[in-house]
Amino acid sequence: MTPSPTPLLTVRDLTVDYYDQVNPVHAVRGVDLTLHRGETLGIVGESGCGKSTLVTAVTRLLRPPAVTTAGSVVLHPRDGAPVDLLRLTERELNTLRWEKIAVVLQSAMNALNPVMRLGTQFTDVLRRHRGLSKRAAQERAAELLAMVGIPADRLRSYAHELSGGMRQRATIALALACDPDLVVMDEPTTAVDVVMQRQILRQVARLKAELGFSVVFITHDLSLLIEIADRIAVMYAGEVVETGPARRLYTDPRHPYTAALRGAFPPLHGPRREIAGIPGSPPGLRTPPTGCAFHPRCPHRFAPCDHQTPVPTDDEHGTVACHLLAGPAPTTREDGRHART
Known part of the structure; x- marks a missing residue:
């Protein structure tokens, strides 16, 4: 099924914090995403980058101490007016669950x-x-x-x-x-072997073609998404750092983190190449690095990366938040968040 240009789900400036007795942890920070009808949108990143927190916020399945503190999640159903899921009561939300939105959780057991x-x-x-x-x-x-x-x-x-x-x-x-119009799948093949993984993915693709639903597919395996996703959003430290068509992200990644993820998995086709891990560890979100969150691990780090937060830029290839492509030095707000354009 060819994806439609009509949006099914639009997420704007979504922010999720985890509250404790000290200070809030900003687990998801100002995420913008659009899912079109008939599309499979992959969300990829290392463990702890905010993938599952993002989708549980979108589906209103967050549990304390997690709280959605800003943003909107608008569903555009086939029949009826668009609705912001974050503004619905529990009774209103229950009428949409399974009817419009369904979730395949990470642990089937x-x-x-x-x-x-x-x-x-x-x-x-x-x-x-x-x-x-x-x-x-x-x-x-x-x-x-x-x-x-x-x-x-x-x-x-x-x-x-x-x-x-x-x-x-x-x-x-x-x-x-x-x-449902939308099925959210949170790492649905993590606990099965590679043979069963392929069987499940083939069945999901077949059912999607037959029934016409859209999919949000969360995983840490970029090579897996290349096979099944139409577009991919790459998350790091609670933010989306790059989005674009799946094939383009694999052949021509523009953010250094996307390129590092690709390099950490064996190629699907072509000659063998050396697999390289990403040095260091993802940052702690209680005290994230200043500037670009990836700069302590980035091989292309230069002066602005240490202290200036990159502004996401959009073009025909997708969205990327990186100083390497930003041109003139970007501006930031006083609170350090992205200056929206």
């Missing part, structure tokens, strides 16, 4: 209720959101499992009776129960 049979979990969703009879819900549940290659008799199984791959595919089927 924790996502499925261990004391309820699989079929009960499917029928509860279908009866609540679709108003189906118990028999009709059971039939629909069997169809959903068949879509992901699981026999219908597994509806009587508990989560611990399923393999890791079956549990993961079952959570995907559960997310698709009410034909």
